[in-house]
Amino acid sequence: MASFLYNVLFKRSSTFTVTILVSCFIFERGLDLVADQIFEQVNQGVCLNT
């Protein structure tokens, strides 16, 4: 598994760059969604969209 990841994603700078960009996008989007969810949970009935 680890060597597979290394060979496919991290070994070459080109694929490494793409990996960073794509995983950043997914991670950031996920974090945003989770944070907004928590925010709306905490402020139920007070903030927008609830």
Next chain:
Amino acid sequence: MAASLGRVCKFGLLKSNYGTLFNQLLACLGVTAGGISALIYALDQSVKASDQVAHPPNYKWGFYGIFSSLDHRSLRRGWEVYKNVCSACHSLDFLAFRHLVGVTHTEEEVKAIAAEYQVQDGPDDTGAYYMRPGKLFDTIPAPYPNEEAARAANNGAYPPDLTYIINASENGENYVFSLLTGYCDPPAGITLREGQYFNPYFVNGALGMPQIIYNEVIEYADGTPATASQVAKDVVEFLMWASNAEFDERKKMTIKVIGFGLISLPLIIYWKRVKWTTVKNTKLLFTPKYKRQ
């Protein structure tokens, strides 16, 4: 960690009996500086008692929690209060109608609100200025054309622009709330000029703004009972938003920063251990070379 630090400094920092005269002097200096700072802080705290003013209590605002947003129903009512009460004297120069969209009202509602105002525009083809109904991009029209007109209409007192009033006054939200609800009869010995009203929360007590918030001063569209404290609370919450348009965004950012911090903390700890493992495990040996006899 301590061990490697000790190795670098030859254990000098960690020895307990290292107190030379210089170090003792340094310690004395530190204690003195700390003491003086504490004294200055304490004096500054107590100085507040000499002002001729009542200090507003700290109310339990719903938005005080570290993750708490503003109450948007309250903001909506707060706009009603500003529009029906405060806007007779106070401007809100740094807000445009479009800022209300998605905060207090929907886009359609704000368009309707803006259209109720007449705004000067121009010049047209003949070079003349003309009045037209307000649009989303217009700033909220001010009650007076300039400061002189405002003073002339208010016995010489200038009603300040309210956009940033919460941030502009110390302990803003509590101060403005207390000011609006705190009018009372002046105590003996205080003389008020024509057009002045006594308010213990205003420095020296003589305020140029009459009490304007009473029970039922307006009627809320959403049916909330318009008690004086409710009206004051709503307008202050609205002004809080006006001063801090990014308030809710900031609270969301807090959650994100904490979340990202929690994720990256173990990674940083792991990375530090990887990098330091060579330093920590390096052993220096001195191997003397013996001359072969």
